[in-house]
Structures are given as structure tokens and as C-alpha cells.
Amino acid sequence: MAEQKELSGTGSLTGEALEAEDVLAGAEEWSSTETWLVVGSFIVAIVALVIGMILVPTSILH
Amino acid sequence: MAQYPERKWYTGMLSTEDWWAVWIAVGFFFISLLNIWGIDLVGWMTYPTKWVFNPPEGGKGAISHAFYALGKKYSVSAKGFYKGLGWWSVIWSYVIFGAALTIGAAFMKWNLKRFIGGFTLIYFMTIATWFIGHHAFIAATKVNMHKYGLNFALNLGGGGSFILALIVGLIIGNFFKGFAAYLSEAAKPEWYIKTAIVTLGVKLGYLPIKLSAMSQKLGKEAADLTFDLFVAGAAATVVAYLIFWPGVYVISRKIFKLPRKTAAVLGSGISICGVSAAVATGGAVRAKPVVSIMVSALVVVWAVIELIILPGFFTHIWPGTKDPLVAGASMGMAVKTDGADAAAGELLDEFMRTKIEVETNGAVKWPEGIITASAVMTKVWIDMFIGIWAFVLALVWVYKFERREGERVPASEVWHRFPKFVIGYFFCWFFLLAIYFGPGQAGAPEAMPFLKTVKAGAVPVEKGMRKLFFMLTFMSLGIITDFKKLKEAQFGKMIWVYFVALFCFIIPVAIIIGYLFHHGMTLPNIAQYVK
């Protein structure tokens, strides 16, 4: 793998050679897993914010 | 099957820019430490100083002294030799740094002929812009312009050189595309900045040593301040990223109706660490590489736009010199890619230090590099965090969304995505801190002769090498930034997602979180100790 030769000088993919359509189109339905991921992330952020503000000596709480 | 070995923990140590940034910067750092035993092998590193065509009698600024070897000022054992180098230090630096980088390029199997040709041109164009940018009209401030016989100066400090290098690079990248293509083998902003960031670790470790020479109390304050930045930066970036990513994901999915994988990659790309995050997330969600490549192409262009706008905004509009570290930390969270962020941080550092000096008529001077460090600290934390977040996303995508039979996510992915240059950055920082608190006796007067030998080695690396690699970054960043990419129709929708997410969400949130964790942090005033 690491010893393989360069495929085409600057890598085998370039922006021009790529089909962009399926990257931008075909949005799936919003799923409950996404809700869980997004809300979970926000909740962890808020918990980290509160703990961080309490623990970090330079936060505005100190 | 020897051709397809398992990826081991050490795979890539000799074949990636990430590791080569560590080898080169840590290599020069160790060589610099030979000064402790009276051997100065780094004093040749070149550095510019302000100049004018006609220096006033008894004033400063002769062109013949516009570049000098740093050993002339700081060497303990070979001051006389390095004093004689003058402009020749430019050639010494070219040959020695060029050789070190070429060894790296050879191990990475690049086209050496093109690399050496490209590096030579980029190096000398960089030196030329560094020289022009240090004309006192550009670099002097109203506090010191009279020394050069001037009645007016642009007050840009060292920032003028960075802006010039970026402009020259952008002109080449956008109007001389054939030339830019030739230079591309050596136009590696991310490699140069990773090397510079490792030397920034030297800077952080050296700060207490430097300030101890002024007063022992200041030295301890500097050690405390860098540690505070370390802790505050960690908290701020984790919070910021976990707000940024879902926010951009929702904007992409709900407002712009993008598919899941594209939204996930955009979420990471726009959220903080740009290209590296876009690649890490693209891989994690098993997207076709085209998604990461498109997002990356956008990121590098937008990052340069941020680099142009934000340092001036933070310096002159808000928060200004009242909260320089809020500005630095916010910069680290808002500007994408290590290169553009560190470059923006360095520019901010120059602008802020020049501004405070002008505002107070020289009564307040801040040590250089701390504001840059605050911008880099948040970025370094996020570079590490993205590996963990990408692992979480891989678990969600592989086990929840796609559920392919038999597929599992190896935990080794976290290590493979870990930014290795960070190891060099922390290593140099903590190594010098150990010297400071150990044999350096926390800056006690009796340890100062010893610390002076450490300083003789550290300064060329943290000042000469770091600034040169920053300049190379600005120049290369310009060369690879083609604004025409934004015009390409296929990016249409993504450009708008990026614009809305960046200006309406990322930058404001970055500022708020930067404020919550860094408000009120002050920089030590060294005005009474420096000329």
C-alpha cells in the first residue's frame, strides 16, 4: 500500500474529474438517529460548557 | 502479501508531512540545545530588521544590516562568527533549511527536481517580500519611526511582510497559473505551518526563560499564562465543536436540503479544522472522497478570506486591545486550516502588539507570540478532538445508518487520524519547561548564565525559523488559493451553506465561547525591560 507508485502525479482524483450531482442531490428523509446525534451533541456541549466554566480558572465565572 | 501490510501505529512516520514537520522542527530544536555545551550550530538562522534607503546619521536602518544571523545577537559561543554573516545568513538558511526539507520530500517520494526548483523560487520570493515588508515606512510605528528618520509610518509591524507575502502568492495563484502549477510541488502551506507550530512549542517553553531575564516574577507569570491558555483552549474548543458541528449539519440538511454524508463533511469542514476535518469525516461516514475534496476546495478559499478579514476586525473593531486573548482564541475556533489560522493568529499578534504600543505611546509592550499561541492552542486541541469525533461519527454511520454486514470500525482509526505534529509541539514546550523548572531553577538569578545558553539556541528556532516558516506559509497559501474555484457552478449551493454557516453561526459562536473562557486574561507588560 505505502509502497505503491503515485497513480497519476497528483493523486487519482481531481475536482474536474468528479461528478458532483450525487453529492448535492438526493437528500434522505430526516431520521430519528440524526435527531439523537444533533441533540446529543448539543447536550454534551452544554454539559462541557458548565463543567468547563466551573473548572477553568480563566472563565468568566472566576 | 508484503505489498499490503497492515497499517501499524508507526506507519507514515517517514512518508507524511505531519511527521516530517516533527522531525525537522524537533531536529533543529535538539541541535539548538547543544548551546548548553557551548556548541552553537543554529546561530546562522536569518532574521530581518527594519531598514530605510537613507538612514539618518546615528540612526538605524542601513540596508546592509537588513538581514542578520540571529547568532550575532544571541550566541554565547560564536557571536563573532555569526556577526560576520550579515546577508549571507539568507543563503545559509536557504541551503540548510532547503536541504532538510528536501530530505523530507525525498522520503515522501515527491518529484525532487520540481521540489528544489519550486522551493528555491518560493524561498527567495519570500525573502524579497520579507525584506520589502521591513522597510521602516511599512513596519515602523509612530513610537519608533523617528529612529529611521521618518515622520510617517504605516504602523504594521511584522504584519506588513505577511500581508505582502500573501498578496504576492495570491497574484501568482490567480493570474500566473502555469507558474503556480510549477511551484505547487513546494507550495505546501500545511507542511510549513505544522513545522512552524512545532517551533511555536519552543516559543511557549522559552517564554518563561525570556521573561525571567527581565524579572523572575514575570517568568513565572508567563509559565502560568501559557498553562491557562492550554486549559482554557481545551474547554473552549470541545464546547465550540460540539455546538458548531450539529449546527452546520442542521443548516445543511434542513435549509439547504443536502444529503447526510455531504452535510456531515460540511459540518466538520466549516466547523473548525477545515480540510483535515473534512477528510477525517468523509472517511468516517464512508463518503466517496469527492465529497471531502469538494468541501476542501471550498475551505481553503474561505480560510484565506477569513485570514484577510478577521485579524483587522478583531484588532480595530472588536475586542481590540482590551481582550487580545479572546480575539486569539476566537480566531483559532473560527479560521479553518492550521495554516490560515496560525497565519491569522500571527498577523493578529503583530497588529495587536503594534496597536497597544501606539495607543499607550510605548508605555505598554507585549511579548510577541502569546496571541499567536492563543490562536494556535484552540486549533491544536480541535485537531486532536476531530479524531475522536470522526470515530463517533464512524460508529453512528457504520452501525446505525448503513449497517453493512460484518463491517466494524477499528479503534486504531483514532490514532491514525491523530495530528502527529502536535506531539512535537507539546514535546518542545514541555521539554523547555522542564529545563526552566529543573536546572533553570524557575529563573533564579544564579541559574541565569545557564538559561542564557538555552536562550542562545532557543531564539534562532522560535524566532528565526518560526517566522521564516510562517512567511513560507503565507506565500504558499496564496499560491495554492485560486478564487476561481468559488465560481465553479457545481459548488454553488455549498458556497452559500458555507457563507451562511460561517458568518451567521460559526464566527459569532466562536467569539462568545472565546469570551466565556478567555475574557479578562492579560498579557505581561515588558515595556520597562525592552528598548
Place this chain on the structure above:
Amino acid sequence: MVIYASIRHDGRHWVVENDNFRVEGLTLEEIDDKVREVVRKTTPETRGQKVQVYMAYDNYAIPQWIRQYSSHYFDRVIEF
């Protein structure tokens, strides 16, 4: 038993290969099916054994200008 291979995307297909086989597919599902089939066929000693195929992404298939930012795309592991 672990079998190592490289994986890359050529702009249209996913490609998985090592010294013994090379398969292409439009989706990862297609790739996985073909890999299972070809491994059983080309490596008879895997029959009746649990096999793990470790596919390391071939970095040389990533454009060179991007590699300086991140040198790792993904490694996939499938078991059957």
C-alpha cells in the same frame, strides 16, 4: 485469519485489491459481496474459518495537495 488489501475510489468505483485479487463496485455493499466471494475462491484455506479483511485506504489516491492536511481517509474492516 486476516487478509490485507488496499481500498480506493477512482471517481466512479470503489476498488479493493491486493496481490491475489482486485474487485470493483459502485457501492461498498457491492464491494463487500465481491470481496467475500473472491476471498473464498482465491484463498481456499479460509473455508470454514472466520476471515477478517482489513482494507487500508490508499492515500496515493487522494489528491496530493490535500494529503498535507490529512494523510488518513479510513481503514475498513469486514468480517465473515
